[in-house]
Amino acid sequence: MKKILFLLIGCLMFFACREAEADNYEGDSMLNFNKGVAGNGFVLNSQTYSDYKISYGSIKAVEGSHQVKLVFDATQSTAVLGTDFDILDDTDDLGAGETGGEFTIRIYKAPATQDGKTATFKLQSGSLPNAGFDQTYKLNMSLTCPIANFVGIFDNTETWWYNAPGGQFEIKENPSVANQLIIDDFFDVGYDLILNYNPTTFAVSVPEGQETGYIHPSYGMIKVKSSTDGALVSSFNPCTRKLTVYMNYYVPAGTFGNQKEVFQGI
Incomplete structure (x- = not known):
């Protein structure tokens, strides 16, 4: 029914x-994962690795230049950094007037399984505050079916x-x-x-x-x-x-x- x-x-x-x-926000620039807080990353049998993009943003355009870091939380993950995946560049430069960027996760085929493994990430910046929402990103990575x-x-x-x-x-x-x-x-x-x-x-x-x-x-x-x-x-x-x-x-x-x-x- x-x-x-x-x-x-x-x-x-x-x-x-x-x-x-949501279109009339006038508060501070604060960081969050702006295009979802979870995703599925797949690597094909025909590949050595595949790259997956994780997007982040600020609630409004920033003033000045800032560095934003993607931090891996091993305690909340089953995937292993350096074995199952790598972060190609864990620091992104966010320039004046910008509202976000992205990080690239490289997923390796050799250790991948169809059941999948999970990697959890957080955002960190020395000059920008974090928002009170969408602060944890969970990436499920697996060998595709x-x-x-x-x-x-x-x-x-x-x-x-x-x-x-x-x-x-x-x-x-x-x-x-x-x-x-x-x-x-x-x-x-x-x-x-x-x-x-x-x-x-x-x-x-x-x-x-x-x-x-x-x-x-x-x-x-x-x-x-x-x-x-x-x-x-x-x-x-x-x-x-x-x-x-x-x-x-x-x-x-x-x-x-x-x-x-x-x-x-x-």
Whole structure:
């Protein structure tokens, strides 16, 4: 059973206002992981290593020049620095007027496993404060599995669209479009969820304009697109068969916000 539509009516303006407030920030420049706090890095059998980018940002443009360091937290990790991976340059120069940068993690094939290992990172700067949120980045690194290993039947283990988790759905490749997945009848019978994915990083995007089949009594058809928050990054792991999707539900008059759906292969 889908969420009751009158609940959606009550939250429409709330999310619209909340997103507008984020654009009007006037406080200090503070550091955080601005494009998600977790990711999956994969190395192929045909590679010696692969490189994975971790982005960071400041809440507003900085004044002056600053150095920002990516710090590995071995106590919260199963991967080993110097064996499973290296940080190619753990210090980034953040210049006046800039709002962020990125670090490169090199993942090595020789010690990689399909089950994967986890590396945890934090941000550090001698001249910029850290924000009170998004301060830990967890990178799962593994030897990739073929997409044929991923597709199949999945449990919807965490949901916003449905009243409770537990529904089962088939996720399959689109035979007509490369690097595209279909979650059969996710929104309703005849209303699939379509996802595009990067075959190297397995990052996922939600093509804009997909209809859910539900018509808001005041604002028309409810549609979806990718999350509008850069920190909410959709992705899947073809080895563990876990898919996390962040979608923005919207109508022409506004948005119901960015919501999360999690699927685990069974």
